[in-house]
Amino acid sequence: xxxxxxxxxxxxxxxxxxxxxxxxxxxxxxxxxxxxxxxxxxxxxxxxxxxxxxxxxxxxxxxxxxxxxxxxxxxxxxxxxxxxxxxxxxxxxxxxxxxxxxxxxxxxxxxxxxxxxxxxxxxxxxxxxxxxxxxxxxxxxxxxxxxxxxxxxxxxxxxxxxxxxxxxxxxxxxxxxxxxxxxxxxxx
Numbered sequence: 482x483x484x485x486x487x488x489x490x491x492x493x494x495x496x497x498x499x500x501x502x503x504x505x506x507x508x509x510x511x512x513x514x515x516x517x518x519x520x521x522x523x524x525x526x527x528x529x530x531x532x533x534x535x536x537x538x539x540x541x542x543x544x545x546x547x548x549x550x551x552x553x554x555x556x557x558x559x560x561x562x563x564x565x566x567x568x569x570x571x572x573x574x575x576x577x578x579x580x581x582x583x584x585x586x587x588x589x590x591x592x593x594x595x596x597x598x599x600x601x602x603x604x605x606x607x608x609x610x611x612x613x614x615x616x617x618x619x620x621x622x623x624x625x626x627x628x629x630x631x632x633x634x635x636x637x638x639x640x641x642x643x644x645x646x647x648x649x650x651x652x653x654x655x656x657x658x659x660x661x662x663x664x665x666x667x668x669x
Contacts, residue, residue, distance in 0.1 A: 486627035492515070509644050513562070513581045521615075524552065526603070527641045527644040534592075546602065554609065555607050557607075560582065570584075626652060
């Protein structure tokens with residue numbers, strides 16, 4: 482395996498540098514669920530959708546929050562992570578001050594009142610999912626690197642490929658050189 486870290490809730494999955502699947506090319510995924518019996522759910526943090534929340538939710542015209550492609554599953558659904566539990570009073574704690582989901586009606590009121598900043602919430606269209614054992618199989622094939630220790634602020638960043646590079650470098654000197662690999666080995 483590329484590294485020996487074990488996936489857990491709030492782990493980052495970082496795609497290997499030459500991943501061909503366009504859904505996960507240079508992807509950094511935050512895991513929100515990981516159970517041997519139920520599988521794994523996460524959100525791609527660094528694939529902007531070129532849409533804003535106000536483009537898909539009609540009753541919040543002031544919601545100019547960017548949307549991201551969370552993954553290829555259920556792309557008609559909206560999901561979010563946040564670090565504003567003190568105001569939203571809902572969401573599943575993932576650790577590192579990050580929460581998953583919450584009361585969307587309360588969130589809309591907070592947005593309408595201007596009480597939520599862009600750097601404390603992130604919205605996704607769809608999600609990434611793995612059936613039981615599937616992620617472990619992909620880890621054995623070196624498809625992903627797992628990071629369990631990172632600056633939680635990177636989860637709310639908006640810079641696609643740079644987020645992937647930052648996540649790789651945060652793994653330490655053993656991995657830092659990987660951040661400079663081209664997307665296609667033929668470009669070397």
